[in-house]
Amino acid sequence: MPVAKGSTIDPERTRATILEAATLVLYERGLDGIGVTELCARVGVSKETLYRHFGTKDGLVQAMLEARSERVSTWLAAAVAAAGDDPADQLTAVFDALQRWYDEPVFRGCAMMNAAAQHHVEAVRAITARHLGRYLELLTGIATRAGAADPHVLARQLLILVEGATVVAAHLGPSGTGEHGRRAALALLSASTPDRRPRP
Amino acid sequence: MPVAKGSTIDPERTRATILEAATLVLYERGLDGIGVTELCARVGVSKETLYRHFGTKDGLVQAMLEARSERVSTWLAAAVAAAGDDPADQLTAVFDALQRWYDEPVFRGCAMMNAAAQHHVEAVRAITARHLGRYLELLTGIATRAGAADPHVLARQLLILVEGATVVAAHLGPSGTGEHGRRAALALLSASTPDRRPRP
DNA sequence: GGTAGATGGTACCGATTGGTTCGATCGACT
């Protein structure tokens, strides 16, 4: 969807549109898999406009990774919040949401991790590390509410499951991967909370 | 270490040397992060030689990924074999070996998965899928010998742990990651083998 | 209606890309 011609009185709107379209294209083609010229054509914007908004291609990449990290984290946190108070239900919600993602035809693995694998720039590494930190925070909350003996260790184990499931789904196909992750997560949850508290 | 001048009477030796040196450089810099010219200089070989042996840069990439997959799989299988017959010991050996890998200063994540994230070529995807298949085979063997209720499901869960631990170690640092993976794997193993059989 | 800013389109830049070619050289084998 091209950006409207002329000044639409909203430069920030243009920026947001570029960001949204570029996110899809860069995810599909890879950060270095498409040149700026073709990227601009796909996004529907002129080179000058893109460079005025983001300075360099790296600037665009970083801006889109920041935006994507925030969007994805929020989406996952919302799935957890909608699952009620029970930590087991919350974990189930996480892996069900992931499975829906894996099933999308455009799924190509975690965009943040893919980006870090391609782009050897310090800023990108920082963004992806922060992204994992957000996940870890979410999972630590679940582990803490579950009364885990060591919530931080359980959270790191859950993070390993989340990222591992994403990698496996990307390379061996999505089928069943979310469920495998979910069952593993629930098993770890049980193993980490020796005091069984009955559901109210 | 440059290839010896003239015909060292062993073209295959030349090929192997290129492969070995290129593996390190491509892992460190990324597949698209270094040009053929600089790559040849780092490897210590002329462009003509490289192209005679591998045809294209993609050909070199695929050859080195095949070789690396085989080497890594063999290395991990050897670690398992050296751990004796007990499945729990074998899983411990897997994650101890992984932790030693994570601790290497040049560790940058799984080369196969990184390559697939960068290089959108079908052949590369096939190589990485086969690589995960080898891991899965190894883990299925362990799960079967452990008497798991469903060895294939347990093996996929263990694969998720292996790949997830590698991703987390690459982006949040190696510290403790192998241990987290190992403890999670042993917990899943216990949960999947309801019939406790005493160690002989 | 006129001005100012945001944009599209296009030509253009130097640098780098993957890949080719050629002559000189070197070692092994006859």
Added chain:
DNA sequence: AGTCGATCGAACCAATCGGTACCATCTACC
């Protein structure tokens, strides 16, 4: 001694790369 194949080093190629400059155009605002 002489041939042959493998190699190096460097020149060379077209294509593409990220990035810049210029100008006509369009819209919002006055």
